[in-house]
Amino acid sequence: MDAPRPSGTRRALLIGLPLATLAAAAFLFVNRDEPPAPKARPSSAESSADTRPQRRDESSPVPPAPTPAAAIESAAAQESEAPPAAPDTDPEARVIDRMRAALASDPEEVLRLDDAASRDFGDSPRAAERGLLRVRALVRTDRTGQARSLAEDLVERYPDDPAAKSAAAYMGIHPRPRGPSR
Numbered sequence: 001m002d003a004p005r006p007s008g009t010r011r012a013l014l015i016g017l018p019l020a021t022l023a024a025a026a027f028l029f030v031n032r033d034e035p036p037a038p039k040a041r042p043s044s045a046e047s048s049a050d051t052r053p054q055r056r057d058e059s060s061p062v063p064p065a066p067t068p069a070a071a072i073e074s075a076a077a078q079e080s081e082a083p084p085a086a087p088d089t090d091p092e093a094r095v096i097d098r099m100r101a102a103l104a105s106d107p108e109e110v111l112r113l114d115d116a117a118s119r120d121f122g123d124s125p126r127a128a129e130r131g132l133l134r135v136r137a138l139v140r141t142d143r144t145g146q147a148r149s150l151a152e153d154l155v156e157r158y159p160d161d162p163a164a165k166s167a168a169a170y171m172g173i174h175p176r177p178r179g180p181s182r
Contacts, residue, residue: 091120092117092120092121092124092126092130095113095116095120095130096117096126096129096130096133098113099114099130099133099137100133103136103140107136107137107140107141108141110133110134110136110137111134114131114133114134117130127158128154128157128161131153131164132154132164132166132170134150135147135150135151135167135171136170139170139171144171147171148171148173150167151168151170151173152168152173154167154168155173
């Protein structure tokens with residue numbers, strides 16, 4: 001028994017799409033060797049310079065594109081030569097960065113850092129962000145009850161803060177709607 005033959009539309013797609021893809025690839029391959037568009041007219045001082053058109057087979061002053069490995073090495077060299085960035089002037093931001101860095105490897109350190117930050121900074125504008133990191137550290141140390149209580153507290157204390165909402169979502173808490181209950 002013969003297999004059913006594809007319909008006309010399907011056959012056109014099965015043949016046409018690969019051909020269109022090959023045509024697009026060939027077009028891109030051929031156009032990559034074309035020289036860039038000519039520059040604007042040179043000024044009168046520059047017009048006395050050599051203005052004969054350059055043939056394609058002559059060597060051009062443009063160096064070849066670096067390989068990806070060379071580009072990575074040069075970027076790393078530029079990074080190491082660059083002057084160091086100005087240190088963050090916000091001490092709480094530095095503590096939060098240290099908390100983020102320690103979260104994956106040492107959640108107990110996150111809890112210690114948050115305790116110290118709570119003493120130093122109190123109820124600052126970034127308290128909810130510190131609370132989110134504390135919730136995640138508590139979960140990593142298998143203290144999910146404390147994490148859930150803290151997440152509920154964060155949502156009540158900072159209802160519009162994205163970090164508090166993230167902590168609630170992380171713990172699967174659905175905040176109660178504000179306003180009169182029905």
